[in-house]
Amino acid sequence: MEAIDLVTGVGLVLGAFFFCAGTIALLRFPDIYTRLHALTKGDNVGLALVLLALSFQAGSWSEVCALLLIWLLVMVASSTTSFLIAQAAQRKGVKPWTR
Amino acid sequence: MIALAVAVSCPIWAIVVPLVGAALTMLWPRRATFVGAAATLTTLAVVTALTARIAQTGVQRYAVGGWGAPLGIDLYADGLSAILLAITAAVAAGVSLYGLRYFRAVSVLAYFWTLWLFVWAALNALFLSGDIFNLYVTLELVGLSAVALVALAGGGAALTGALRYLLVSLVGSASYLLGVALLYGQYAVLDIASLGAQVQPDTVTWVAMAAMFAGLMLKTALFPLHFWLPAAHGAAPAPVSAVLSGLVVKASFYILVRLWLQLFPIAVPAPGQLLGALGAAAILWGSIQALRQERLKMLLAYSTVAQIGYLFLVFPLADTVAAQTAWLGVLMFIASHALAKSALFLCAGNILRYYGHDRVHKLGGAARGEPVTFFALGLAGVSLIGLPPSGGFIAKWLLIEAAMASGQWWWVLVMVTGAFLAATYVFRVLGDGLISGTVSARRQVVAPGMAGAALLLALGATVLGFLAVPMDELRQIGWPLVAVRGGQP
Amino acid sequence: MNPFLGYALSGVLLIGIGLYGAIVYGHLLRKIIALNVMSGGIFLVFIALARRAPGVADPVPHAMVITGIVVAVCASAVALVLSVRVAVETGQAALPGDHEDRA
Amino acid sequence: MDALGLVNAAFDLVVIVLLPAVALGAVMSADLFKAIILFITLGLLLALTWVRLAAPDVALAEAAIGSGLMGALLLSARERLARTRPGRDRRTSHYPRWMTHPPPRRSHRAVSPWAASGLVLIAVAGLTAAVVTLPHEAAGLAPEVARQTPQRDLANQVTFVLLDARGYDTLLEIGVLLLAVAAVWSLGEAPEPPQNAAGPMLQGFVGTVGPIMVLVAGYLLWAGTDAPGGAFQAGVMLGALGVLLSLAGRHPLARLPGWALRLAVVSGPMLFLAVGVTMIGLGRHFLEYPQAHAKALILLIEATAMISIGVILVSLYAGGRPLSDESGTRKGRL
Structure with missing residues (x-):
């Protein structure tokens, strides 16, 4: 196994960890706002790590660009949707969780 | 050219x-x-x-x-x-x-x-x-x-x-x-x-x-x-x-x-017999329901349920010596029902337009008020029942002949009962129209094209009775698997 | 190991679940969802069948399933519009004789 | 079995079990909203399955149509049902009132769950028996396709099957799309869209992503001859953009004059038909493209089909004929 493969492997495992953390938070956190917070943060970092890891395996710069583009698009989409969900919840009168 | x-x-x-x-x-x-x-x-x-x-x-x-x-x-x-x-x-x-x-x-x-x-x-x-x-x-x-x-x-x-x-x-x-x-x-x-x-x-x-x-x-x-x-x-x-x-x-x-x-x-007999039995049930159930309907269009719809039953009677006959007769019969049936039933529905549309309703027991005087439509209704009804010389008659005749030839007489019983029931519900409609009852106020004019279209289809259903031979010639072109599936061509 | 059999059997289960839902539930949206689950199962059987030979996938079922997906979404779109019209006319999102069950 | 094989097998197992589980939720969950979300999830899971089963073209179509568009349609139908008040904007009919009213309830009785379960069990048992006895190694028509494709300059075999070998099916399929629009338009005018003001966030999102989506649609179309993609996937991309625009309050079809909308809807199928008939004029069979121009013709057909598909899908989402329709059917009551 070459060093570059090792870097990829570590990146993928780390990314998977962040995805897992985000998912557990989705299941365990008390209200919609905190869940959104955890989910978007965790998944964005996780995705970034996975894509970074994969870009080491890319055969050309255009593939790296494609991976970058995927990351950017997912970022735009997830931030917009999480904003819209939170906004809808607020309009419906869902109160943020307090201890 | x-x-x-x-x-x-x-x-x-x-x-x-x-x-x-x-x-x-x-x-x-x-x-x-x-x-x-x-x-x-x-x-x-x-x-x-x-x-x-x-x-x-x-x-x-x-x-x-x-x-x-x-x-x-x-x-x-x-x-x-x-x-x-x-x-x-x-x-x-x-x-x-x-x-x-x-x-x-x-x-x-x-x-x-x-x-x-x-x-x-x-x-x-x-x-x-x-x-x-x-x-x-x-x-x-x-x-x-x-x-x-x-x-x-x-x-x-x-x-x-x-x-x-x-x-x-x-x-x-x-x-x-x-x-x-x-x-x-x-x-x-x-x-x-x-x-x-x-x-x-x-x-x-x-x-x-x-x-x-x-x-x-x-x-x-x-x-x-x-x-x-x-x-x-x-x-x-x-x-x-x-x-x-x-x-x-x-x-x-x-x-x-x-x-x-x-x-x-x-060729296995069980599926054919099952389809035939369902067809027989359809004939009886559909006809009885048609008799009970108040509205002409619903009566015709249930009549379709019954007539579909006849189509499925071909399957128990399809692997017998009488297969060719049965297939010709069912094709004649498809043709005559297509023409007769569409004529009847067009007539129902005319009646609906003329009277503003299509309640079967309130069609008194229809024969005088809307003669072309009523004539078409009668002609198509004749084919639906299966009276000569209509296409419906030839179709049922062929199916009955096939059932007799293959020794499955019980299908004949069903078909005859179905024809009797069809006659009852058709005459239920026609009878009221012929009796010069109270002509309810004329609501709408029925365009000549509408009455003409119904009559044309009804005439088609009648003329079909004379077209069995050319239809059989057409049917035999490329008829699948005549040799394999038994029955003389 | 060739996973085609597992996916195909999973598809068969989807067909069963969809058929059950389409028969039993009265709410129109549920019926439409169930029908789509059922066609999803059929597509799954179809695509799994195309993946039996080692190495190559058969493109003909792929083309047929794409056709099927488009047909299904068209039919569903018409069914959904009809459902809304039915609800406007009759006041309930179910066919006469059925009840809306749990909305 | 090596490590990779083991991971793959584990992955397969998870998906195979998850599919029916999610399907059960989509069909049976008590909350309709949850059911719809699970149905969308099922669509995404199916898209993943298609990738795993080496069907990337189907995966693209499923993710976009089966999951994305169906989800949007279901959610908007749910919202419209919730807004429905009986008696309001009731359509008039040319039949008397006693006839148009639904028949009495006793006419149809729902099937009991037990009977349904019995039927389903029989069906599942029969299908299982059939699937298990299918030959476990069969290439289907893949060798035949591989033998014929090199004649054309199309590396994507699915596009070859869809638009060339079985182009007639695809023509009829575009006919189904056209028919669906005719059916939806014939049912009446589009209901008023919900009045919630789209915030700057969604507007900005559409502004950013919209041009990229158009670009992607063009790419899917162009690359579809050699890589996964094609007219349907590209058309759905445009349709999705239209749905997004509608959600953002900028109804893309409302600004089109009636004739332009109808032309956009009809042009795809009409061009397909025209190409087919032209081939007859050249002494060939219907849709039998000449060798030299096959790829160009296919791209031409796909390009117009893409636009029609996009417009058709947005029209289906709108749920009725556009209010701006000036074809004499405006305010066209029955």
Whole structure:
């Protein structure tokens, strides 16, 4: 196994960890706002790590660009949707969780 | 001139012309009537040329895209296809004539033409298809356009009827598609002829056949899967009911016949007897329900449930010595029912327009008020019951003859009872009209074209009684598997 | 190991679940969802069948399933519009004789 | 079995079990909203399955149509049902009132769950028996396709089957799309869209992503001859953009004049038909493309089909004929 493969492997495992953390938070956190917070943060970092890891395996710069583009698009989409969900919840009168 | 005739009789035109017509009516809704009438006339000409070509030169096979089976899709037109194309064209002529006058709102008229041309194109495509997956697509086209036509009537009854029809139709075609998937998984061909040469009586094939038959029986509304039919056929606008009862239910029955003749691996008696028994139940149940109906259109819808039963009586007779008689009988039946029932629905539309209602026991004086419609009603009723000299008479005669010849007398009993019940409900309608009861206030004028269209179809059903011999000659062109499946040709 | 059988059997289960839902539930949206689950199962059987030979996938079922997906979404779109019209006319999102069950 | 094989097998197992579980939720969960979300999830899971089963073209179509568009349609239908008040904007009918009213309830009785379960069990048992006895190694028509494709300059075999070998099916399929629009328009005018003001966030999102989506649609179309993609996937991309625009309050079809909308809807199928008929004029069979021009013709057909598919899908989402329709059917009551 070459060093570059090792870097990829570590990146993928780390990314998977962040995805897992985000998912557990989705299941365990008390209200919609905190869940959104955890989910978007965790998944964005996780995705970034996975894509970074994969870009080491890319055969050309255009593939790296494609991976970058995927990351950017997912970022735009997830931030917009999480904003819209939170906004809808607020309009419906869902109160943020307090201890 | 000859070159032109050959070019025009190519099977693809029977599909392309109405399809183009449908698209053009969408593009120019204001000119829908003109475009629709032109498309109707052209399609009639094309179908006539194609039928004549089949009668003269035999089976037509046409590789769309030039690839040919197994990769491409072939159109396949034999005598059986030709008969159904011709029946469709005959009913279509009547319905188009009627549609010119029936719809008054511009918007509805435009959509009627679009959807009706879609149905026609899809029916022609279905009758010409030689490929089981292509049949699925045509089946969906027929179903979806028929549903939309039902909903054109507007109002709760039509909308709920249409929606139930759509849901049922989707289950039916999904079941058919499942059968296609399994057959493709086993044999890796979709062309019916190649598939027919390969089928073996194994588990996959039987399960696929069961799925396809179940789906198609649901779409044909064979008892006890008829529950959706009366609401849809009864609530649709009159010309639409004519198309649905006359043609659309026969489309799925046609696929059943194709599957039975060409894809059933071996002749086993059990499925045929089961289908026959369901058909017999349909005849009795549908007729009794028809007797109980208050409204003419619902009566006719239940009568369709009963008449569909007759179609299925062919299956127990199809593997006996009398097979050829039975098949001719059932084709005559399809033709005469298509013409007679569509005539009856058009008459019901006229009566509805004239009286403002279609309650069976309040049609007093109809014979004097609306004589042409009433005459058509009588003629078509005669064919529906099966009295000579109508097409219905010949059809039932042939079926009874086949049942006797094969020693299955119990089907004769059912058929005679069905005819008796049909006579009862037909005379229930006619009797009231003939008795010069109170003529209720005349509500609306029935356009001559509307009465004429009904009469034309009813006359067709009568004249059909004299056409059994040419129909049999047409039927024998490319008749599948005559040698293998028993019965003298 | 060739996973085709597992996926195909999973497809068969989807067909069963969809068929059950389409028959039993009265609410129109549920019926439409169930029908789509059922056709999803059929597509799954179809695509699994195309993946039996090692190495190559058969493109013909792929093309047929794409056709099927488009047809299904068209039919569903019409069914959904009809459902809304039915609800406007009759006041309930179910066919007469059925009840809306749990919305 | 090596490590990779083991991971793959584990992955397969998870998906195979998850599919029916999610399907059960989509069909049976008590909350309709939850059911719809699970149905969308099922669509995504199916898309993943298609990738795993080496069907990337189907995966693209499923993710976009089966999951995305169906989800949007279901959610908007749910919202419209919730807004429905019986009796309001009731359509008039040319039949008397006593006829248009739904028939009495006793006419149809729902099937009991037990009977349905019995039927389903029989169906599942039969299908299982059939699937298990299918040959476990079969190439289907793949060798035949591989033999014929080199004749054309199309590396994507699915596009070859869809638009060339079985182009007739695809023509009828575009016919189904056209028919669906005719059906939806015939049912009446589009209901008023919900009045919630789209915030700057969604507007900005559409502004950013919209041009990219158009670009992607073009790419899917262009690359579809050689890589996964094609007219349907590209058309759905445009349709999705239209749905997004509608959600953002900028109804893309409302500004089109009626004739332009109808032309856009009809042009795809009409051009397909025209190409087919032209081939007959050249002495070939319907849709039998000449060798030299096959790829160009296919791209031409796909390009117009893409636009029609996009417009058709947005029209289906709108749920009725556009209010701006000036075809004489405006205010067209029955």
